[in-house]
């Protein structure tokens with residue numbers, strides 16, 4: 322129970338994160354948005370899961386921890402390096418109880434060496450990777466017995482539900498999963514409050530990632546098909562969390578932060594979500610690939626409103642550290658503290674956002690840089706994940722842009738009309754972009770990849786069957 326700026330007692334932190342977010346029927350998220358601060362220019366660091374989660378939890382670009390290219394697979398040998406400092410590890414020295422429920426996706430490794438319990442989390446209830454990373458043909462995704470749609474054939478090991486380091490259920494029962502998470506969360510918060518222990522709950526939901534699923538509370542209720550039902554189920558969990566905070570009396574002492582790790586997977590069509598007016602989607606470095614919904618909710622401390630300040634998942638760790646009064650890790654951080662934006666509608670300390678592709682390499686470096694309202698694309702590339710849209714750029718092969726393709730995101734958030742080279746200040750913008758890009762790239766110490774596709778540790782997820 323800490324005082325922040327001598328004004329507010331700070332009790333809990335809940336970090337909510339969906340998979341591939343998109344709008345639909347969400348009364349509880351709507352309430353957080355209406356009563357909290359909504360971000361219009363909030364970015365993830367990668368348009369796929371594992372790298373963006375590494376950045377979210379460490380405040381550093383994924384290249385610094387080696388979580389690239391693409392995502393970790395059940396058989397990957399690597400994981401988020403143990404010497405990287407997660408938000409949970411930042412808060413633990415202050416006595417926080419820490420838990421993660423849902424989708425980890427930062428590695429399993431030999432004997433589970435990269436599971437959340439090795440990264441500062443006291444508790445883990447969830448699936449260690451994506452819930453489509455195991456055969457799902459015979460699994461039930463909706464009641465009474467509607468089988469999961471499509472193929473989930475990345476691994477031949479059936480998806481486990483883990484509790485800390487042991488398998489609790491295999492295959493995981495999708496119809497009960499959200500309820501298990503919700504019950505766990507309610508119990509975790511209630512116990513922490515009873516013990517007067519501050520808490521950090523990280524809830525990276527599997528929703529709305531493919532294959533969608535939902536239990537009886539949400540199935541068939543959204544009028545938006547399987548995608549809407551799964552989002553509605555997540556939204557119901559958000560409602561339960563807020564009710565628990567109200568019931569335990571810590572609603573005014575808890576920061577709830579909601580965002581997504583990445584964006585709609587357009588190739589799943591109506592089961593993939595949509596990025597609204599933003600260009601393309603998953604696996605691309607266009608805005609539709611990396612700009613996320615985000616809400617900060619803390620009644621009495623964060624005023625309801627909208628901020629257009631440029632912000633990033635990278636900024637969550639420094640912000641929580643500041644609010645909790647924790648020490649920052651002694652490493653090169655890419656995130657900046659956004660407390661002023663939250664509590665006094667202040668300005669962002671962030672001047673740039675860097676866009677790495679799914680498979681960063683030192684040969685190409687950054688694909689794009691946003692500086693203020695301008696975004697400069699040095700390379701663009703479509704992706705299979707976004708290939709179903711009529712916009713050919715979303716499926717195009719890699720293109721080099723020299724000079725870079727520049728968009729004014731204030732006037733043209735859809736990245737439709739490149740700024741003409743004749744416009745008055747564009748040469749100076751170009752020069753500034755090149756300078757910040759060079760500075761950033763020279764500061765980047767790239768770790769060797771931790772995501773090679775080796776058949777390593779599958780036996781761990783079979784062993785306790």
Ligand SMILES: *[C@@H]1O[C@H](CO)[C@@H](O)[C@H](O)[C@H]1NC(C)=O
Nearest residue numbers: 385402403404405406652768
């Ligand atoms: C973790 O250890 C590796 C290997 O010694 C080192 O290269 C890396 O910089 C360390 N990372 C951090 C965040 O200290």
Ligand SMILES: *[C@@H]1O[C@H](CO)[C@@H](O)[C@H](O)[C@H]1NC(C)=O
Nearest residue numbers: 455456457458459460477479
């Ligand atoms: C699915 O069930 C069928 C019929 O019981 C069985 O033959 C098949 O092996 C199962 N497939 C998987 C991937 O479990």
Ligand SMILES: *[C@@H]1O[C@H](CO)[C@@H](O)[C@H](O)[C@H]1NC(C)=O
Nearest residue numbers: 567569570571572573620621
């Ligand atoms: C939270 O603050 C509001 C507004 O000041 C107040 O009405 C409510 O009772 C407070 N709730 C708790 C649990 O303290």
